[in-house]
Amino acid sequence: MGWGGEKIVLVEWERSGGSDTNIWMLNTKLQDQFAPGNGWPYWGELDIFEMFTQDQKDKPGYDFGGQMGTPVSGYGQLTMHMGPAWPAAPCFCPASHTKSAWFQNSAPMTSGCTAQFANSEKNSIATVFGSDANGKYIQLIQYPTIKKGGKNTYDISPGSGPVTQKIYNNGALFWGVPASDGCAAAGGHNPSTGFPFFEDFRLVLEEQSKPNEGQWFKVTNVQIFTRG
Numbered sequence: 001m002g003w004g005g006e007k008i009v010l011v012e013w014e015r016s017g018g019s020d021t022n023i024w025m026l027n028t029k030l031q032d033q034f035a036p037g038n039g040w041p042y043w044g045e046l047d048i049f050e051m052f053t054q055d056q057k058d059k060p061g062y063d064f065g066g067q068m069g070t071p072v073s074g075y076g077q078l079t080m081h082m083g084p085a086w087p088a089a090p091c092f093c094p095a096s097h098t099k100s101a102w103f104q105n106s107a108p109m110t111s112g113c114t115a116q117f118a119n120s121e122k123n124s125i126a127t128v129f130g131s132d133a134n135g136k137y138i139q140l141i142q143y144p145t146i147k148k149g150g151k152n153t154y155d156i157s158p159g160s161g162p163v164t165q166k167i168y169n170n171g172a173l174f175w176g177v178p179a180s181d182g183c184a185a186a187g188g189h190n191p192s193t194g195f196p197f198f199e200d201f202r203l204v205l206e207e208q209s210k211p212n213e214g215q216w217f218k219v220t221n222v223q224i225f226t227r228g
Contacts, residue, residue, distance in 0.1 A: 010146070015218070017215075022045065024045060026046075027199055027201055041085075055072075128140070128156075135168045136198060
């Protein structure tokens with residue numbers, strides 16, 4: 001199933017050493033992500049915690065290191081893909097292919113629309129899909145504090161981990177990318193609806209390390225909190 005609109009997606013997990021943990025969200029309209037003509041990334045891909053350990057093995061000449069010299073095994077990255085169907089020029093965060101241009105904000109932000117989180121053996125991230133006076137936004141909280149309130153409600157607030165800036169979709173921004181960028185109009189930018197990330201999205205859980213290497217991650221808790 002998928003979940004749309006304002007919500008909070010909480011995922012907690014454990015991992016083995018060397019795991020290439022990948023936790024994504026994909027639009028329910030994507031039945032085959034890379035099939036010809038299916039519109040990817042037009043319907044959106046939200047990488048909540050994506051690692052590159054296997055990518056480094058497959059492409060040893062590429063620098064997959066993280067911000068401030070973090071080794072590839074030490075972090076998982078938030079990335080957002082949306083916009084015209086591939087192979088056109090999609091909107092992509094981080095939008096710059098030059099790594100030095102990513103480091104424009106304080107940790108954990110590496111640009112206006114991406115983040116890198118510590119790859120702990122036990123981890124948890126809450127992804128908040130919300131709205132405020134500035135528009136619709138997505139915000140990630142590592143190690144959130146969750147307290148049960150009255151009438152079957154819950155309060156989620158920052159805990160011991162970092163909290164990203166809010167990544168906005170509004171009149172000026174298409175999920176962190178300037179609305180003036182050509183990919184925004186071609187990608188269906190709509191300040192009112194929050195397209196595509198406020199549509200129904202489902203979780204995708206992937207261990208990217210090769211099977212014969214024995215790496216794994218285990219999801220210990222998934223909770224979806226929706227606005228009543």
